[in-house]
Amino acid sequence: MDPIDPAYGTTTLLLIAAAAVALLLFLIIKLRLHAFISLVLISVLTAVVAGIPLVDVPTALTSGFGSTLASVALLVGFGVMIGRLLEVTGGAQVLADTLVGRFGEKRAPFALGVAALIFGFPIFFDAGLVVFLPIILTVARRFGGSVLYYALPAAGAFAAMHALVPPHPGPVAAGTVLNGDIGIILLVNLPIALIAWYVGVFLVSRALGSRFDVAVPDLLFGELNDGTDGTGGTGDTAIKTSAPSFPTVISLLAIPLVLISFNTVLTTLVANGTIGEGHRLVELLVLLGNTPIALLITLLVTIWVLGTRDRTLGETTELLDKSLGPICSIILITGAGGMFGGVLRASGIGGALTSSLSDLGIPLLLQAFLIATALRVAQGSATVALTTTAGLVAAQAGDLGDLRIALLVTAIAAGATVLSHVNDSGFWLVSRFFGMDEKTTLKTWTVMETTLGLSAFAVAAVLWPIAG
Numbered sequence: 001m002d003p004i005d006p007a008y009g010t011t012t013l014l015l016i017a018a019a020a021v022a023l024l025l026f027l028i029i030k031l032r033l034h035a036f037i038s039l040v041l042i043s044v045l046t047a048v049v050a051g052i053p054l055v056d057v058p059t060a061l062t063s064g065f066g067s068t069l070a071s072v073a074l075l076v077g078f079g080v081m082i083g084r085l086l087e088v089t090g091g092a093q094v095l096a097d098t099l100v101g102r103f104g105e106k107r108a109p110f111a112l113g114v115a116a117l118i119f120g121f122p123i124f125f126d127a128g129l130v131v132f133l134p135i136i137l138t139v140a141r142r143f144g145g146s147v148l149y150y151a152l153p154a155a156g157a158f159a160a161m162h163a164l165v166p167p168h169p170g171p172v173a174a175g176t177v178l179n180g181d182i183g184i185i186l187l188v189n190l191p192i193a194l195i196a197w198y199v200g201v202f203l204v205s206r207a208l209g210s211r212f213d214v215a216v217p218d219l220l221f222g223e224l225n226d227g228t229d230g231t232g233g234t235g236d237t238a239i240k241t242s243a244p245s246f247p248t249v250i251s252l253l254a255i256p257l258v259l260i261s262f263n264t265v266l267t268t269l270v271a272n273g274t275i276g277e278g279h280r281l282v283e284l285l286v287l288l289g290n291t292p293i294a295l296l297i298t299l300l301v302t303i304w305v306l307g308t309r310d311r312t313l314g315e316t317t318e319l320l321d322k323s324l325g326p327i328c329s330i331i332l333i334t335g336a337g338g339m340f341g342g343v344l345r346a347s348g349i350g351g352a353l354t355s356s357l358s359d360l361g362i363p364l365l366l367q368a369f370l371i372a373t374a375l376r377v378a379q380g381s382a383t384v385a386l387t388t389t390a391g392l393v394a395a396q397a398g399d400l401g402d403l404r405i406a407l408l409v410t411a412i413a414a415g416a417t418v419l420s421h422v423n424d425s426g427f428w429l430v431s432r433f434f435g436m437d438e439k440t441t442l443k444t445w446t447v448m449e450t451t452l453g454l455s456a457f458a459v460a461a462v463l464w465p466i467a468g
Helices: 010-030 035-049 054-088 091-103 108-119 125-143 148-164 169-177 182-211 236-242 246-271 280-288 291-307 313-346 349-357 364-379 382-397 402-415 425-433 438-467
Strands: none
Touching (some): 010 035, 010 313, 010 349, 010 438, 054 091, 054 125, 054 246, 054 291, 054 313, 091 108, 091 125, 108 125, 108 148, 108 182, 125 148, 125 246, 125 425, 148 169, 148 182, 148 382, 169 182, 169 382, 182 402, 291 313, 313 425, 364 438, 425 438
């Protein structure tokens, strides 16, 4: 649903948004009302109070909910089935053992983060996180301690690549709106993303992991066992008798990486005119690299390669069916988070806030960061914050060179990364995947996303005078 003309002034709309978030947190944290119910209830109340016409309230609710589910439900469903097969056949354990054997136990979190940075170059945040989840949890189970030591470096790596680096849609769209060179944006933002990840994610995750002891969850992959009961498990017996080889596991994980790479790279080349539209081969590769299609293909190959090892196809089907039950709550809560963000967008809260910020006369780089931050906080979506902010500052960027445009994209992406909270569907994915309550997620994931964004902006601010 497109945003309506704001029914109130900026101050009133901001108070409504703040009150909605505060009431939502009160319902979930203090009253312990289920997050799905709380999100839907607050979305309805916010839509009415913010002045969305009553006849349009159902549309505002269902459009945000439906658009989020359209992107999340298939990814989580296919991803958790792939993860379950990797877990019960010992594939995740093989990968974790190899990774740790190469880097050492003390550097396991760093190794996970580096692997996620590589894997996250073409793959979107949520898809990468879903596919990587069994590896993260397997390493965490092996060494014990807070799961945050292992989860945050990897999840933060996917977040950094998704927000800052082409060919992800946010930086590509922002660069296109600003008439920037996508190649230069890639060359500038990739090292900035690596620096921001190390400072704002990896180092911060060590502090957060020592402060918050979050147990390794078994929600997605069942209870731990030693593999001696015939179900696979993650123990030594399962590894010795039926675990796939390391090259096999890597090859399976490479399928979505390669397919999605085709999609993102070819889509970018078509968008900037390097490749003309209408080529059948290009269209086929783009289709195969569409994230749900790529994960479906990966799942089918994984069933063929791993699902028939030491079990029948019927037993594998039963295993996959059981893996879907625990994630229903995750999917519904994530969709409801998208609903809340959609209502905030439709109410015009974000637009009213950014319009007022653009008239303050502050330096362009800081202005871009603050506008993107305001949009991020107001409506949740990092991609919407990126593209909208780029449009608002484009008129002031007409005389900038390619390097400064690239740094402007960095500042916008940094602002669109900070302060992930309850109106962001990614907040709920991380919360539920890693077994954290909302209060802990705010103190860990939200903090880490903020330090990631601030680190990227700090690098851009240092380079800005040099680039001129």
